[in-house]
Amino acid sequence: MMEEIVIKITGTGSALPEKRLTNFDLQEMVETSDEWIRERTGIAERRVAEEGENLASLAAKAAQRALEMAGRSAEEIDMILVATCSPDDMLPCCACQVQGLIGAKNATAFDINAACSGFLFGLQTAYAYLQTGMYKRALVIGAEVLSKLVDWTDRSTCVLFGDGAGAALLECSTGQKQFLGFVQGAIGEKGMVLSCARTRFVQMNGQEVYRFAVKQVPQCIEDVLEKTGLSIQDIDLFVLHQANVRIIEAVAKRLKVDIEKFPMNLSRVGNMSSATIPVLLDELNREGKLETGQKIVLSGFGAGLTYGACVLVW
Numbered sequence: 658m659m660e661e662i663v664i665k666i667t668g669t670g671s672a673l674p675e676k677r678l679t680n681f682d683l684q685e686m687v688e689t690s691d692e693w694i695r696e697r698t699g700i701a702e703r704r705v706a707e708e709g710e711n712l713a714s715l716a717a718k719a720a721q722r723a724l725e726m727a728g729r730s731a732e733e734i735d736m737i738l739v740a741t742c743s744p745d746d747m748l749p750c751c752a753c754q755v756q757g758l759i760g761a762k763n764a765t766a767f768d769i770n771a772a773c774s775g776f777l778f779g780l781q782t783a784y785a786y787l788q789t790g791m792y793k794r795a796l797v798i799g800a801e802v803l804s805k806l807v808d809w810t811d812r813s814t815c816v817l818f819g820d821g822a823g824a825a826l827l828e829c830s831t832g833q834k835q836f837l838g839f840v841q842g843a844i845g846e847k848g849m850v851l852s853c854a855r856t857r858f859v860q861m862n863g864q865e866v867y868r869f870a871v872k873q874v875p876q877c878i879e880d881v882l883e884k885t886g887l888s889i890q891d892i893d894l895f896v897l898h899q900a901n902v903r904i905i906e907a908v909a910k911r912l913k914v915d916i917e918k919f920p921m922n923l924s925r926v927g928n929m930s931s932a933t934i935p936v937l938l939d940e941l942n943r944e945g946k947l948e949t950g951q952k953i954v955l956s957g958f959g960a961g962l963t964y965g966a967c968v969l970v971w
């Protein structure tokens with residue numbers, strides 16, 4: 658009998674630009690304060706891409722680190738998906754640029770734009786391809802250089818975002834299932850509360866996005882748990898999109914889960930949209946904070962409006 662295809666994350670990687678932009682630096686640029694930014698968002702500093710760094714180079718670096726961890730060469734990869742809403746160019750897409758940079762000449766490559774939920778949408782897309790047996794190894798990358806889409810004179814948005822990239826290598830394997838379930842969705846009719854026209858900057862109704870997040874994230878976590886037959890108490894870690902510490906605290910409260918189960922890195926890196934979840938996952942992985950058998954929920958929300966969640970066993 659054919660053994661069931663089991664899909665596993667065999668490597669993670671991340672890359673951040675060198676340049677740190679602190680709240681104190683921002684105080685020199687717009688009318689704001691370190692106190693306001695910390696209190697309202699939990700962010701103290703973020704990374705910003707400079708000369709010589711761009712979306713594709715960060716994404717490629719994160720991908721190479723994931724490959725190194727898994728002990729795979731770029732030529733063994735069948736598929737590269739880059740989730741991004743801040744591509745360097747309209748064409749070619751970032752995934753094709755990454756394919757060229759790392760020499761993954763056997764891989765198909767395309768981008769996914771689901772904003773801050775993008776990495777989760779990418780994971781599910783790669784999972785579906787691998788599950789059919791069509792491909793064996795897929796790199797899923799969440800990468801953003803939001804600093805170029807931000808109006809640096811608009812204090813209501815420029816303090817929130819950061820640049821960076823995170824990656825996960827998914828491989829067909831055997832044995833224990835790692836991915837237990839996914840949910841994803843969109844509410845297009847509310848899309849204009851967080852938008853960016855092609856030649857403009859990010860515009861956001863922060864309070865509307867906040868309300869959407871604190872309602873939708875707990876809901877989709879409950880939905881994905883129901884699908885998998887697990888309860889909230891079964892989950893060891895909640896790796897959420899790092900947009901705002903108050904949103905994460907509100908989600909923990911609604912779910913009645915100890916905030917200790919919600920690791921955070923946004924004080925150091927800000928909101929990196931589709932890169933937040935894979936960067937945090939990679940940091941936890943490299944710090945040895947992910948233990949075999951732990952049940953982990955990943956969940957994100959963002960422009961679209963989009964939302965998603967996934968349950969996996971590490």
Ligand code: UT7
Binds near residue numbers: 928
């Ligand atoms: O990945 C998804 C991305 N989006 C989000 O996660 C956004 C979700 N929303 C939020 O996190 C919050 O709505 C924000 C952090 C964006 C804003 O916090 P808020 O508590 O909703 O503040 P607010 O927009 O109601 O603004 C309160 C005050 C206003 O002044 P007045 O009208 O009360 O005088 C703003 O003008 O704070 C002012 N303000 C600032 N003050 C200092 C707005 N931005 C700043 C700033 N520094 N950077």
